[in-house]
Amino acid sequence: MKILVTGTAGFIGFHLTRRLLENGHEVVALDNINDYYDINLKYARLNQLGIAKDCAENVDMLCESKKYPNLKFIRLSLENRQELPKLFEKEKFNVVCNLAAQAGVRYSLENPEAYVDSNITGFLNILECCRNYGIEHLVYASSSSVYGSNKKIPFKTDDNVDHPISLYAASKKSNELMAHTYSHLFGFVTTGLRFFTVYGPWGRPDMALFLFTDAITQNKPIKVFNEGKMERDFTYVDDIVEGILRIIESPSQKRKEEGNIYKIYNIGNNDSVKLMDFIDIIEQELHIKAKKQMLPMQPGDVEKTWADVDDLINDYGYSPSTPVKLGVKKFIEWYKDYYNKKDG
Template sequence: MKILVTGAAGFIGFFTSKILTEKGHEVVGLDNINDYYDINLKYSRLKELGINQKDAEVFNYLSRSDKSNFSFIRMNLEDRENLPSLFEEQKFDVVCNLAAQAGVRYSLENPDTYVDSNIVGFVNILECCRHHKIKHLVYASSSSVYGSNKKIPFSTDDNVDHPISLYAATKKSNELMAHTYSHLFNFPTTGLRFFTVYGPWGRPDMAMFLFTDAIINNKPIKVFNFGKMERDFTYIDDIVEGVVRICESPASERVKNNKLYKVYNIGNNNSVKLMDFIKEIEFNLNTTAEKKMLPIQPGDVEKTWADVDELIKDYDYRPNTSIKDGVKSFVTWFKEYYN
């Protein structure tokens, strides 16, 4: 198939593009390479996909990989002129929309960025899918839509009408808009509520990266809610396996049965205490971290845990990477990448 992967220079988008090309699909990656975090990491990911930095720096230029069936274009999802032209030229079969302005705390200070990327950009994606007969739109939602729900594990049947951050509100709005477009224009959409994703090439604003970086540089780590946090930490390989399975699965059966709209949790199906996660990092670095215990931050939640039974039933999705193996893999990559 020919697949558009947005957010291709990002953490999950990079790995998704990599696996899809290895499986023989033709992939066009799109990213605006914003400076929310170190753009050099984004360029390094693209280099792994065969795209040189000089080409990637140019907006609206489609560059070809020198080692795989991957192409890349730097573009904003908000670009109402060039995005439809890209769809018209490339004739995609499937769209995997992983581009978004991420981060809960950043949304408190930069709300406009979230509206532009996560809402305006997503409407543009929906419009392009509608007008260019895309067979299936797979898109990133987030576990943050559950807000401060107390029922554990989180189920897609739970009420998610009370987000506690603007980021979560934009993700909930994506699900609502996708439902509307599936209903009105008869094309399948699948939302994936990602739980805390970690692993090699991960985002520098995530706990795994921040803790490892601080410990290696002999700095204290910030431990929020005084350590009384639990997360459904999910290793990148397990996440991407689920994303790729859904992208590859024909949606024709869903169209026939009028089940066009679907949302899944995608996580490790388990909850890990934050302090146990930190201990695993300390073990791999052979160091005890200095911990700065702090209250919970606005927009944060105490515990997440994904009920992934539906994904298991529909796609035989089974996450199987332990925290022990996942943390070891990340720390090894971190040491090598940053020398």
């Protein structure tokens, strides 16, 4: 298939693009390479895909990968209402996987406009292009944050999610509502994926595993919120990508025939790990004891997440299964290699 992947310089987008290419698909990769975190990490991910930095720096211009003949990249923002339709018209995609978004719960308290621009306006532009250019299937990233402070555990996709506690969560819930509307009105298949705390090699520097590993290796204290009384459904990035792949590669026509054109899935490890146990695993892998700065709960944060993945199992025969200890080990191996850090 010919697939547009947005957010390719991002963590999940990079891993997904590589797998799609390995599976023989043709991919057009899109990213605006914003400076929410270190852009050098984004360029390094693109370099792994054969996209040179000087090529990636050119705005609104398609460039070809030096590594994958079936990959092209364009630096473009979803908010660009003039250039995005031109891309759709020219490339004639079968499937769109929208992973581009302004990420981060805490940052949404400081810079709310970025979330409206990228996650609301940008997503609307994607939906309009899907409607106008005959896209068969739109797969898009939602988030476990939509569950807010739901007390019912594990989180099921039919739970009420009308009470988000961050603007980031509200923007992701809005995406689900917008996708439902477009599926209903225009008849194309949409699938929303609620990701649960994704981690692994090439991960985001604003996420807990990266922050903890970085601080511990520099002998700096780590910030432990809610006095450590937190639990997360940590999901290894390869498991997330496998779930996305199964959904992308399944026939969307079958969904249409079944009248099942709008779906939401959780993609999580179907387990909840105590934050202090997670830190303990990092300490064991680094062979360093962390200095802990115990802090109160952060606004917009939740105490516990846990994904019910029964729908994913029933519809695609798949459930993430990478143990946290193994996933943390793989991340730390990558981290040490990327930053040229020696053991001890």
